[in-house]
Amino acid sequence: MKHVYVIGIGAGDPEQLTLQAVRALGRAEVFFLLDKGEDKAGLVRLREEILERHAPRPHRIVVATDPDRDRDAATGAYAPAVDDWRRRRGDIYQRLIAEELADDGCGAFLVWGDPALYDSTLAILEDVHARGGTDFDWTVVPGISSVATLAARHRTGLNQVGRPVQITTGRRLADAGGLPQGVDDVVVMLDARQAFGALTGQGLHIYWGAYLGTPDEILLAGPLDDALADRIRATRAEARARKGWIMDTYLLRRTQPPAPRGPADTAGGPR
Incomplete structure (x- = not known):
């Protein structure tokens, strides 16, 4: 039976691969990479560098063009846009597995960070497996996420003592208008709109990082004010x-208690 590895490769540093990931790279004979266009060619090169360092077995690299995605869809249209994009990506995955792997072959997808966290x-x-017609099995190899790398680079924890931490997207943070009730630490991913800008002056501290784990890494931190x-x-x-692309994430930490909520701020609105 065909076998596919889904390998978490960390936030960008080739040294972030786990021993399990290195072993999986050594078992695969075909690596599937998605080309996101010239602007993001650096993402393919980083994967190729990882393979040069950690995939000693003779192998092939098969590159397919990633389908376009509507990243500016309004909130109500966002889920349908993602579903359509996933379906078209699934068509590509199905073709790659069917055509590029022998019946007993082993292939791999290299996933930024950890495959379980905000990855499709x-x-x-x-x-693809549920569609039928292509018989294969798959193994998931966890990786070091950008969230873990962010905390390590800023030398901080993700949560405060006895307190929860929430991981969300910039879109959901913007829709909520701030940190959820009862949560003092929120990690924000996929924030092209930079939702943190609407939360200045609310007693928050921000730990921001871009290109984490790469030579281009940028770190900024401090009280979240307008400056x-x-x-x-x-x-x-x-x-x-x-660079033509950016991958960034940040942690928002409440350092001052939120302002008391009046009757008009309760779930039922004014009374």
Whole structure:
């Protein structure tokens, strides 16, 4: 039977691979990479560098073009846009597994960070397998996430003593208008809109990082005021213009208690 590895490769540093990931790289004979266009060619090169260092077995690299995705869809249209993109990606995965792997062959997808955290590969493979027609099995190898790398680079924990931590997206943070009730630490991913900018002056501390684990890594941290928010925006815009792409994430930490909520702020609204 065909076998596929889904290998978490860390946030960008080739030395972040686990021993389990290195062993899996040594078993695969075909590696599937998705080309996201010239602007993001660096993402393919980073994967190729990892293979040069850690995949000693003779292997092939098969590159397919990643389908376009509507990243600016309004909130109500966001889920359907993601479903359509996943379906089209699934068509590509199905073709790669069917055409590029022998019946007893072993292939691999290299996933940034950890495959279980804000990545679509596992859900797409489940869908492809459920379609039938392509018989294969798969193994998931966890990786060091950008969240873990962010905390390590800033030399901080993700949560405070006895307190929860929440991981969410910039879209959901913006829709919520701030940190959830009862949560003092929120890690924000996929935030092209930079939702933190609307939360200045609320007693929050931000730990921000881009290109984590790579030579281009950028770190900024401090009380979230207008000056720091502007600095992060400017730094992010400059880096994205220079490289053509950016991957960033941040931790928001409440350092002051939230303002008391009045009757108009309760779940039922004014009474």
